[in-house]
Amino acid sequence: MSERSIFREEGLQALIEALSRRGFRVIGPTIGDGAIIYDDVEALGDLPRGYTDEQEAGRYRLARRDDAALFGYAVGPQSWKRFLHQPLLRLWRAERKGQDVIVEAEPPATEKLAFLGVRACELHAIEIQDRVLIGGDYVDPHYESKREGAFIVAVNCGTAGGTCFCVSMNTGPRATRGFDLALTELTLEGGNGFLVEVGSPAGAELLAELPSRPASREEMDDGDAVVARTAASMGRAMPAEDIHALLMRNLDHERWDEVAQRCLSCANCTMVCPTCFCTSVEDHNDLSGAESSRTRRWDSCFTMDYSYIHGGSVRPGVASRYRQWMTHKLSTWFDQFGTSGCVGCGRCITWCPVGIDITEETRAISDSEKLLGAADGKS
Template sequence: MQTEPLPPAARVIDVEGLHALIGALRGEGRRVIGPAVAGGAIVYDEIDGVQDLPKGMTDEQEPGRYALRPRDDGALFGFAVGPHSWKKFLHVPALRLWRAERRGQDVTVEAPAPEAPAVAFIGVRACELAAIAIQDRVLTGGEYVDPHYQARRENAFLVALNCGKAGGTCFCVSMEAGPKVTRGFDLLLTEIISDDAHAFLIEAGSPAGAALLAQLPARPATQADIDAAEAIVTRTAANMGRAMPQEDVPALLMRNLQHQRWEEVAQRCLSCANCTMVCPTCFCTTVEEHGDLMGVESARDRRWDSCFTMDYSYIHGGSVRPTVSSRYRQWMTHKLATWHEQFGTSGCVGCGRCITWCPVGIDITEETNAISASETAGGGHGDS
């Protein structure tokens, strides 16, 4: 696992240098995961080299809409975030907890040891690093540690990326989660494309990152390189597609628990759980029991679940949140308000996935701003 950033001098590599980086990581026995085009989207998958990256591709994102488009340059990272988050490799969607088998009067129980595959993630954005830090606190930062997440997390090498493009649904600036990467990485890239060069400013953020950087064909960065990288991040920050209201959002939502907006959004919400599945910080799971008809074998599995499902809050007598409005309110107030009480931060990093991948285009920033505007207009808060 990476440590706090170190301050070594920045270097510059070209596309071949990036290919060498991927090769070096594979040479360490790591499975290298990076962006690739599949199924009409840019997803995270295993890559062998730069030839697998989405060269010259970008994405257009709006509420309920995602489309790939060609770029007029050969950028390898010229897009925002897609439907996948790195959560799927660290807090895996399905996990066998234990298996039991009965032979006569003897019962044996096998609990698989936590897997710790050697992986390297290429192109981790600032918002995604913020999301990983949140899951670190949730799943390893308390008295009860998830050993499966911890094992995977400790064996992951993170190659971060300063964003060169803001998506139409991004709002990381207003969540103080990007687009500039500041911590939590092993190596950091900024893609710089000019009329005569295609290069990457590369910086180390851990001893492991510094050791790997020393192996790459690189030259020292000039002030012009550093200025160009800063200009890219500044431009991206100025082109956010969305923004949260600049006020105390937790207090705003908690004094409006009976606001009419919850019912209005429920008329559109399908309660499909897409928003929680694509969210890089949501961590809810359920446990399933499996057994054969002979009563010889049984198993317990854990899989992702969502507060949008009726069964998630089911207790004896029925569901605690039987209506769509109550489930949407639970998700949004937990994400933006009560998460602060539990974990000390917001549960949202402004990546915009929940907006893009909502089938009906519900926008968490629009809903929050609407509640805020209703107070400004003199409507007061809904539970007064």
């Protein structure tokens, strides 16, 4: 842990090449559709050099930095769940032969994935989805095959987004576990470089192939200072109290109706959330009816169909759908999986078209209790 190394940008290029040589599909940050997205990267030129992202509630803009940093942004609209827990997946195909049906399960993909630029909050998000999809009695074989083979290169955040609140969720900005290698981008004499920390035997083995040298005490301190600066500049914070209990005490709070006045129930927050795991299934068949298949796709608790049982939706109101999302994320997730379902990445705030802020909604409920408590105290 205390042994850290330094490599320059050539080292990063060599890392991408070494991963490709080992058969990994390397996915990292790149610019697409006016945002920093995750896609295939082959060379340093694919990375968003000199760009940052300005994020506020309901607002995201790319902007130029005044340096040549490769990882000088927070997080974009996508998360790695796109690759591990695919948005659309065929589960099986069936062919009818007379009175029989032959069902053929979709084999899990054999593709090996390497993720470059995974943030601390995202490492926690992956760990959370692991608990849901492979940590219980039943294992999702598709998630499992992608997850088990994945090589993870984390990058400690050098900048905090305007909607980031990982410090208050205890999920960042430093990557502490769940990676093979973790990088901190540093300005070195004669160009950019990276302080490298090894997190696994596979990471150590790969690093040994790269042009690196041991880091000096000063360089390690510089790396720590980068993360400390980021931690000190969080755009937001979740109220520091037992939110699990707070929300369970307030299932009838008037704030749910208030937020429903603003919420469009568009499901953006659930699509960009790196931990939201809900899916639905759809069956398809050809015109003859002889062949059919079932696909699984991401779903959202904000849709009416989500809770539909014969007779109607269990949650027809927007207030109840928002309450389901937020109480699940911040409260009942603890009962189900032992942790919060929120990692403080801020995506749901940034990508909400009307700028609803999960930290503000939590604070509103928390503050109303305090007011009530103060009033009770007076009487």
